[in-house]
Amino acid sequence: MSDETGRDSTIQRRDLLKIGGAAVAGMAIGAVAPTGAQEKDKPAAAPRPAATMPVRNLGRTGFKVGIFSLGGQASVEKADNATVAVPIVERAIDLGINYIDTSARYGGEEKRWSERYIGEVMKRRRKEVFLASKTHDRTRDGSLKHLEKSLELLNTDHLDLWQIHNLSKMEEVEKIFAKDGAMEALVAAREKKLVRFLGVTGHADPDVLVEAIRRFPFDTVLLAVNAADRHHLPFAEKLLPLAVEKEMGIIGMKIPARGRLLSSWTPPPEGDRYGSKVPGTITMKEAMRYVLSLPVSTVIVGCDTIAQLEENVTLAREFTPLSAVQMAALEERAQPVHRQSLFFRRWEA
Numbered sequence: 001m002s003d004e005t006g007r008d009s010t011i012q013r014r015d016l017l018k019i020g021g022a023a024v025a026g027m028a029i030g031a032v033a034p035t036g037a038q039e040k041d042k043p044a045a046a047p048r049p050a051a052t053m054p055v056r057n058l059g060r061t062g063f064k065v066g067i068f069s070l071g072g073q074a075s076v077e078k079a080d081n082a083t084v085a086v087p088i089v090e091r092a093i094d095l096g097i098n099y100i101d102t103s104a105r106y107g108g109e110e111k112r113w114s115e116r117y118i119g120e121v122m123k124r125r126r127k128e129v130f131l132a133s134k135t136h137d138r139t140r141d142g143s144l145k146h147l148e149k150s151l152e153l154l155n156t157d158h159l160d161l162w163q164i165h166n167l168s169k170m171e172e173v174e175k176i177f178a179k180d181g182a183m184e185a186l187v188a189a190r191e192k193k194l195v196r197f198l199g200v201t202g203h204a205d206p207d208v209l210v211e212a213i214r215r216f217p218f219d220t221v222l223l224a225v226n227a228a229d230r231h232h233l234p235f236a237e238k239l240l241p242l243a244v245e246k247e248m249g250i251i252g253m254k255i256p257a258r259g260r261l262l263s264s265w266t267p268p269p270e271g272d273r274y275g276s277k278v279p280g281t282i283t284m285k286e287a288m289r290y291v292l293s294l295p296v297s298t299v300i301v302g303c304d305t306i307a308q309l310e311e312n313v314t315l316a317r318e319f320t321p322l323s324a325v326q327m328a329a330l331e332e333r334a335q336p337v338h339r340q341s342l343f344f345r346r347w348e349a
Helices: 003-016 082-094 113-128 140-153 170-177 182-191 206-215 239-245 284-292 306-317 324-341
Strands: 055-057 064-066 068-071 099-101 130-135 159-164 195-202 220-224 249-253 298-301
Touching (some): 159 220, 195 206, 206 239
């Protein structure tokens, strides 16, 4: 990034903190044109995965995304872990991964380790990836402050995708769409070209995300789905078809449920904080094949080691879709451990 570009982006970030309701005055948020229509704003060369990585459309954004992408958690959000985290990010891009997801919350709200580590690599390789981050603040001003810091830590003058992080309750939907809510920040940031596309994410309740998507033409949805999905508040039942209908980029997460769905997982003797006391029932290959057989654009997984990253990329390169019978069989195998495999869902009324 040139000095001139850096100065311009700094000015824009400062301007954002002063943006009031005037930025969206007279604009019904639900009537905003889809951002995917902004063809003129595309970079000269969209990031492309290696030829051996299968690709899919990221909804209407115009990007071809590799079916396996890097999540900014696991080792990439651990404190003082640069010697492990930065090489993982580097190796991911070397392997053809062209989508990286992080958040203002990953690695703690003060240090934001995930954005720091990824930013170290973005100093040199920003043009090679579609870069996504998130705001967990539900207000306009708080979200704009998150964005300002995200751009600084990630060493970039723009995000390809900025997302509302983890909508869990209907009250949160009301808050982000209210006056001075976070949606004002997303629209304003897009107008200032600090972000290119807008998304929403969630783990807990499909109806919450359905409501958000009905109110605003988000470009993407990041949703938690795995082989245990149908056993409790299934995201694949209503949310996934709606996202397909609206031609959204669909990013899957919680594929192995942080290991709890996998037969290779060894729970602590006393159980973990979610009450998980037994190993899972399927392999990582089966977990990946299940979700990639759904109409998703890509899946994101946080990795602890380069070896784990390379294994996941190999699984993506070798992917073949499952039949309906095979999908149903995996769902049945996941049933005995569905509670621990859906620990992120809403379990109380």
